[in-house]
Amino acid sequence: MDSHLITGNRRSLAGFAPTHFSWRQEGAVGVVTLNRPERKNPLTFESYAELRDLFRTLSQVDEVGAIVVQGAGGNFCSGGDVHEIIGPLTRMPMPDLLAFTRMTGDLVKAMRACPQPVVAAIDGVCAGAGAIMAMASDLRVGTARSKTAFLFSRVGLAGCDMGACALLPRIVGQGRASDLLYTGRSLGGEEALQWGFLNRLAEPDALSDQAVAWAAEIAAGPNFAHAMTKRMLHQEWAMGVDEAIEAEAQAQAICMMTQDFHRAYHAFVAKQRPEFKGD
Known part of the structure; x- marks a missing residue:
């Protein structure tokens, strides 16, 4: 790109140090790790926003060719933190609630709009907003012990959260998506592979390495x-x-x-x- 076009159109993630999740680069692969293992890596208001901002920034980053999203400690993500998100939501007025739901949807929009293919590495619990992040990724590799659940109906909410009613039927089909969104039941790894929600299965100890290797293979392409x-x-x-x-x-x-x-x-x-x- 000509030098006069670079300003404002290209950014580097050198030195990037997020507050609410971990980030590292392995060659041309950027690795996002949700890193609250003691709580099964739940999301907070702050982590939603910081993840959204990262994926928006990636549209201006040339040095990263693919992304891996994973969780620490044997789980992917347990969804919105019950104490730091769910509790406060019960006390918010409608304008604040709408601002929140739009922000969470903006994370999915940013993941879909970033040019880099996103590989989700799914182990253990993958629930609620965690299941949405997995769904919003381009490719998914999981373990047999992974449990993916769109839990919204279990807490009195509609399954139409963060684009689930648009995206999930395109991945697994309308009937299977209806099953998951109405019941909130867990989708095990083997069934998720059969349904096409997961592209591949890996052993838990090899999951991260295989996801990064797959992302590196993609990043080495055009x-x-x-x-x-x-x-x-x-x-x-x-x-x-x-x-x-x-x-x-x-x-x-x-x-x-x-x-x-x-x-x-x-x-x-x-x-x-x-x-x-x-x-």
Whole structure:
């Protein structure tokens, strides 16, 4: 990118040190770890906002090609903290409640809008807003002992939280999504794999390493093209087939202008493996 376009359009996460979760970079992979293991990694008002802001920032970050989201201590995320979120919500007036639910939805919007594919590494408890974060990720690798539950009906709330009624049926189908959202029951790892909620299963001790390795494999690919694929997967939900075909024609023509496309061609001719650089 020309130097005069960099200001305001590109950012670096060098030195990034969040307050409410852990962050590290392994090569081109950014790893988010929800890190309150003594409470099964619940979310707070502050962690929602900080996660939202990170995923928004990632749209301006070139050095990260894929993201892993995981939890510490053998669990993914138990949802909103009962004492720090649920209790205060029962005392809030409607305008404050709407501000909160919009903020939580903004986290999902940010995860879907960031150009990097997001891999969720799911072990143990994955409930409520934790299940939503897993759902909002692009890919999911879990363990047989993982238990994913959209618990909203268990606390007197609708299953339509943070986009669940739009996203979950597209992953597992309308009937299965209805089952999970009406009952709030737990979806075990084996069943989640059969249903297509999980893409892969791993042993608990290998989960994080396998998720990072998968993300690294993706990040080593053509990141500009991956970002286009993610955008099209999201946008085409609201398109008819003809509109989707035209949108993909335009998107693919743009990708054909990239240096990654040209590198891949020349590497193929030379019988070499292409080195993608995301430009």
